[in-house]
Amino acid sequence: MLPNKYKAVTHEASINKILDAKKKLGKKVFILAHHYQRDEIVEIADAVGDSLKLSKIAAATKSKYIIFCGVHFMAETADIINKGKKVVILPDINAGCPMADMAEIEQVEKTWMQIDNKDFIPVTYINSKAQVKAFCGKNNGYICTSSNADKILHHLFKNNKKVFFLPDKNLGINTANKLGLSKSEIKKKLFLWDGYCPVHMLFKTEQVEKIKQADPEVNILVHPEVPPQVAAKADFMGSTEYIIDTVQKAKKGTKWAIATEVHLVARIARKNPDKHIQLLSSPVCMCSMMDRTSPQHVAYVMESLLQNKIINRIKVEKNTARLANLAIKRMLQIS
Numbered sequence: 625m626l627p628n629k630y631k632a633v634t635h636e637a638s639i640n641k642i643l644d645a646k647k648k649l650g651k652k653v654f655i656l657a658h659h660y661q662r663d664e665i666v667e668i669a670d671a672v673g674d675s676l677k678l679s680k681i682a683a684a685t686k687s688k689y690i691i692f693c694g695v696h697f698m699a700e701t702a703d704i705i706n707k708g709k710k711v712v713i714l715p716d717i718n719a720g721c722p723m724a725d726m727a728e729i730e731q732v733e734k735t736w737m738q739i740d741n742k743d744f745i746p747v748t749y750i751n752s753k754a755q756v757k758a759f760c761g762k763n764n765g766y767i768c769t770s771s772n773a774d775k776i777l778h779h780l781f782k783n784n785k786k787v788f789f790l791p792d793k794n795l796g797i798n799t800a801n802k803l804g805l806s807k808s809e810i811k812k813k814l815f816l817w818d819g820y821c822p823v824h825m826l827f828k829t830e831q832v833e834k835i836k837q838a839d840p841e842v843n844i845l846v847h848p849e850v851p852p853q854v855a856a857k858a859d860f861m862g863s864t865e866y867i868i869d870t871v872q873k874a875k876k877g878t879k880w881a882i883a884t885e886v887h888l889v890a891r892i893a894r895k896n897p898d899k900h901i902q903l904l905s906s907p908v909c910m911c912s913m914m915d916r917t918s919p920q921h922v923a924y925v926m927e928s929l930l931q932n933k934i935i936n937r938i939k940v941e942k943n944t945a946r947l948a949n950l951a952i953k954r955m956l957q958i959s
């Protein structure tokens with residue numbers, strides 16, 4: 625919980641506290657921010673990226689303390705990759721991911737036992753809990769991200785394996801469609817967990833139709849967590865880093881309607897004033913969990929470090945981390 629004395633501090637004063645603490649802590653501390661964080665958090669961060677990129681940066685930095693401005697599974701992943709050698713701190717301990725919460729290890733193990741699992745390999749999206757990643761590690765499985773899910777699934781299908789895919793059903797179907805699988809092949813080759821991202825689920829085909837009818841020149845660019853019907857109508861689909869890159873490399877004057885989290889879309893629009901950029905949906909698709917981390921939370925954990933107090937450390941149990949790392953290593957061998 626954020627102490628009352630921090631709740632009363634303004635955003636501006638909190639930013640000053642963060643900058644002051646950063647100066648005093650020097651190289652001991654490194655602040656990471658996910659692309660979906662608020663602007664004021666992105667502005668004070670040492671690095672910005674998607675979850676895997678940030679975990680790799682966390683592993684490469686020499687800093688002892690990693691302040692991970694994101695959600696719980698991301699801080700866990702950073703701790704797993706770092707093998708507990710650095711102190712990973714989540715400024716707001718209540719910042720979870722609803723999609724990751726849709727696959728609890730007890731349900732996953734029960735379902736795995738219920739299916740005829742001998743031909744299946746489990747693959748979990750990085751947006752999942754550490755125990756689910758460890759389950760994949762233990763069962764010859766893999767982690768995947770939205771940028772390499774196609775490579776992982778292609779590799780497994782090529783080796784005549786079936787895939788137990790979790791937790792994001794949309795990512796599973798959109799990837800299978802990208803690989804050219806028919807509906808019956810998807811049914812045969814994939815066991816799909818029924819999880820989803822509540823933010824990306826808000827995008828609808830009617831929004832695509834409305835925009836295209838008004839102006840057929842608008843390019844529809846979507847994240848693979850959107851529903852398959854929306855992905856089917858899109859011109860481009862890819863991970864967060866792909867979305868940023870595609871718009872950056874696009875020609876001056878081109879038009880884009882983007883289906884992903886609103887903070888990121890607004891930032892892309894500001895960085896590309898020579899292009900016309902809009903969010904695909906009219907109701908604002910914001911991740912309320914990503915938005916939980918405020919400058920006050922960051923100021924609190926950083927000023928605590930100045931007093932040698934570690935608040936909200938995310939530490940994954942040793943064996944869970946070891947098994948999860950096996951699944952990450954297998955992923956990295958392929959992608």
Ligand code: SF4
Pocket residue numbers: 660695720721722723724751821822823824885911912913914
């Ligand atoms: Fe989870 Fe979706 Fe929020 Fe990402 S945007 S943290 S997947 S709920």
